[in-house]
Amino acid sequence: MPNETTFQSGEKDGLHELVLGAAARLAERDGAVGLIALSADASTDRGPELRVEAEFAYRDGKRVLGGLEVRTKLAAEAFARSGVTRSAWLRDTLPAFGGTRVVNLWLGKAGTELLDVTVSFGSKIPFLADNVVLEEDPPSEDEAKRRETVLRALGVRVHREGRALSVPRRELRAPETLASELDAYEAARDAGYEAALYSAAVPCTQALRFAESDTNGGAVDIVLSRGLTPSYTCTSADAKAMEKALSPLGVRFADRSWALEHSLGSDQPEREPKPRGLKWFQNPKRR
Secondary structure, three states: OOEEEEEEOOOOOOHHHHHHHHHHHHHHHHOOOOEEEEEEOOEOOOEOEEEEEEEEEEEOOEEEEEEEEEEEEEEOOHHHHHOOOHHHHHHHHHHHHOOOOEEEEEEEEOOEEEEEEEEEOOOOOOOEEEEEEEEOOOOOHHHHHHHHHHHHHOOOOOEEEOOEEEOOOEEEOOOOOHHHHHHHHHHHHHOOOEEEEEEEOOOOOEEEEEEEEOOOOOEEEEEEEEOOOOOOOOOHHHHHHHHHHHHHHOOOOOOOEEEEEEEOOOOOOOOOOOOOHHHHHOOOOOO
16 A cells, blocks of 8 residues: 655745655665655745646665656636636646647536547547547537537547547548647637646657536546656756646645645555546546
8 A cells, every 4th residue: 555644845845855755765664665655735925726746766776756746626717817728828828738640639517428529649640530439419409519529629520410420540631730739739728628638749758638527516627647758857947847847826835734645556456557548538427
C-alpha cells in the first residue's frame, strides 16, 4: 500500500520546488522515490483544488523526474474572475500542451455520454486518420444535426440520413490542427453540450485535458501533462510552463498544505494503474 503523510510547501515555492521538496522528504524516509501524489483542498486564500503527480525514475544511477501531471478543479466563474475567456486560454495553452496527432472529444448532458470521438494520426502517412466514434442514438434529427456540426468542425467526414450518422473508420484528409480542435470544442459548447477535450502529441510527451460540466453549478476540470514517454525527462522548464498556464486562473503552489502519497509500484500489484491519456474517457456503458 502507498505510504501517506503531509507536506507543507514554502512561501515562495513553485511547482518544481514543491515536487523536489516532497521527493527529498520521501528519499530520507523511504530511500528510493517512485510515484508521488500531492493533493491540496480548495481554499479561498490559497487557491483551488489541486492534485500533482510526479513520477521519478533512475537513469545511470541518478534520480530524474520522468513525468509530471497537474490536475485542478475550478468553479465555473474562475474564468470570469480571471478576465481570461475560455477560448483565449485554450488558444494559448493548446500549443504548449496539446497536440494534433491524437484528439478525443467527449459530449454529454447531465453527465450522460452522448458522443465520444477519437481522431488519431498514428500511421506514417500524415494524411491518414483513424476515426473511432461511440454514440447514443440521437433522439431527433435536430440532435443529429448538432452532433454533425461538431464532427465536421473537427474535420471528420460525416454522412447523415435523418437521425443516422455514419463516419469512415479511416479517411484521407488534411491533418488535424489546434484551431480545428478548438473550433470543435466551441461548437460543442455552443450546441449546449457538456464537453471534454483531450489533445496529445505523438510520441506523447505532452497532453492536455479540458472538461466542463453544467451540473451542480458547473465546474472546469483541467489536466496538464508532460513527460509521458520513458525517454523524456521533465525539468524546471516543464513545471514553469504549467505554472504559467494555470496562474491566470488563481492556481498557486506556494504555502499550501498537501496530502502526500508515495508508491514504488512493485509493492502494490493489486492496485489498478491510474487512468491516463485516453483512458480518462473509459466508460463501461459504452456500446
